[in-house]
Amino acid sequence: MQINPERFLADLHTLRSFGAAGVGKGVVRPAYSDADVAARQWLAQRMRDAGLQVQVDAMGNLFGLADGRSLLMGSHSDSQPEGGWLDGALGVISALEVARAAAEAGGPAVSVVSFQDEEGRFGVTTGSAVWSGHLTLAQADVLTDHTGIALGDARQSVAVMVTGDVSPDQFTGFVELHIEQGPTLDESGEQIGVVTDIVGIRDMKITFDGQQNHAGTTPMHLRRDAFQAVSAFNAALNNRLRNVVTPQTVWTIGHVSLHPNASSIVPGRAVFSMQWRDADTDRLARMEQIIRDTASEIGSDQGMTLSFGPMLGLEPVAMNERLRTALEAGASVIAPENWRTMPSGALHDATNVSRLMSVAMLFVPSIGGVSHTFEEDTAEGDLVAGVRVLAHAVNHLESMP
């Protein structure tokens, strides 16, 4: 098949015009907004133009279906409240271009999807979560955004497009091209990343309760200062994790809330988030044990009452071997000696879709490693290289046993 880079880039820029922020290439196209619905209507027409049959489920997940059994490709076209032009959009438009080129070449059959609310206005990857059965529509409908609007009300904006449920049985697998959203490829100068795993996540609130006191009258040796406990926990944890982690493992204290949070008062309480990610379930569990043990020891040393909140857990997802091999074959042709395998540190729709079928993912570089901001960008040569790898992989799959 023959990819058309001009047509692909033109469509990508047209999609950017829906909700264009007017700041760089940024977009404001949250799920179910006017801009999102208009973009989906335009996408549906482009799918029809490509000979695909348009179907939309109750969530607003938009499918362009090839005849018979097909490989599904795509991502999402909703954006962050202040988002970039490529996050999700690249995966949708590249899938459209590959489906179009494949149809022009007489095969293989490729279908396209744009999932809804990947960016989590109402939850986490809500559209693909419902399609994959991880969340029921009834559960999703009662989720609210930060202004209190329920998803069940918000999705009325796409009601006119809805055709009904879309069966996953017609698909042979799912492939998602996405910007990396991190600095690894940009730093190394490589053009393509073939994803090995989407990492698992553990996320837990930890609370130290000490003793709120006057910051003038309470001698240092009598204090039970909750901030000091957090700081000591952090330092001890950084030391202890070094023996367990790989260079791909990450851990973060991104949220800290002190009480009463005043300069003249020794903090009596600290609530903070502890999040860690790795592609290996066993390592995630070893890290959890170290986190719990360290918090317990520091809490005990510093006279704190310690409590752990409920733990959010998302399991790592390994990419399908056959699909990944096809992507690696494409990368070797399009970007010889200039690609790598790597885990995805971010969640994607592919995490949900993996409940239904084999999945694989491909990355292109993010300039400066930034995403979820108007500044997000990727060199157009890298974008086109990504589409070409997808096309090669689709052809390669045909030749595989």
Add this chain to the structure above:
Amino acid sequence: MQINPERFLADLHTLRSFGAAGVGKGVVRPAYSDADVAARQWLAQRMRDAGLQVQVDAMGNLFGLADGRSLLMGSHSDSQPEGGWLDGALGVISALEVARAAAEAGGPAVSVVSFQDEEGRFGVTTGSAVWSGHLTLAQADVLTDHTGIALGDARQSVAVMVTGDVSPDQFTGFVELHIEQGPTLDESGEQIGVVTDIVGIRDMKITFDGQQNHAGTTPMHLRRDAFQAVSAFNAALNNRLRNVVTPQTVWTIGHVSLHPNASSIVPGRAVFSMQWRDADTDRLARMEQIIRDTASEIGSDQGMTLSFGPMLGLEPVAMNERLRTALEAGASVIAPENWRTMPSGALHDATNVSRLMSVAMLFVPSIGGVSHTFEEDTAEGDLVAGVRVLAHAVNHLESMP
């Protein structure tokens, strides 16, 4: 002179009835509230009953004046939003009892004051700040409380009581009895603390600006995590200060604000408070240098842009030698081998009054070291011991050269 413990305690409990919280002995009597004004009217009547001439300045500072030149004693009768029954009230009622007993004994002349807004509904020790000339009435009038009410409007609630300015020239010095509000006396089992200095305070906001990033896609070695910088700064500072401080020195990070403060985002910015207190101006300056140097080194190590906010500075105040000697003489008689000298880690009205005249302070224990809470309390035997020390000191001053 002859102190009357029953009369003293009865008055202290009556004052507690104005704004009684209904929780333990707690009171809710913020400056200019109905409870505060009613308490000042009752206090004014008790002053008249004791033969004192009542004068009230525009701020609502309430004086009960003895004839001729006199020693001024007192504290404040406003409370924290959720305050204890003794913070301020003890100093006012003990002064009233000593003035009353002195008048009954035919001398020496003792006047009484209850300052307004020591607890800082509108600022910091606002009433005595205006009386001492540290703040003009015009400056004070535009201060607002956290609901937006201006002091200039709030003080209309005491307008009916105002008689005019009260000259400081008539006073030979100022003595303030206060609860310790810390754990030192309660821990040691001592009954009396004679204050040597009110410590100086330095308070400064520090900001680390790093790089906000995705907590999944940003490898640890490429992060510029502002929380990690705060934690490393705190650990390094604790180590470095140990060579400089005394057991009375305190330092506190009581306020920390991360941005954007979300569990999935590497914090790009941290703003935090750094406060330190000591009775020695030179030591405060040495600590400042260590704080600035440490923040600079850690910031540089961790790729942070560092900025310091303006520094709030309140100088240490040494207690007057003559007044302090008189209090020590009283302590030796009333609590032999059971008192100590100590700095005051908290600010008091005496800090402001020291701009006008010699000052000294006396402490009695706080049970559990707690204050600014409904649980604040002191054994009645300790309260009475405090008043007796004051009475002895007043007599002792008469005999001093």
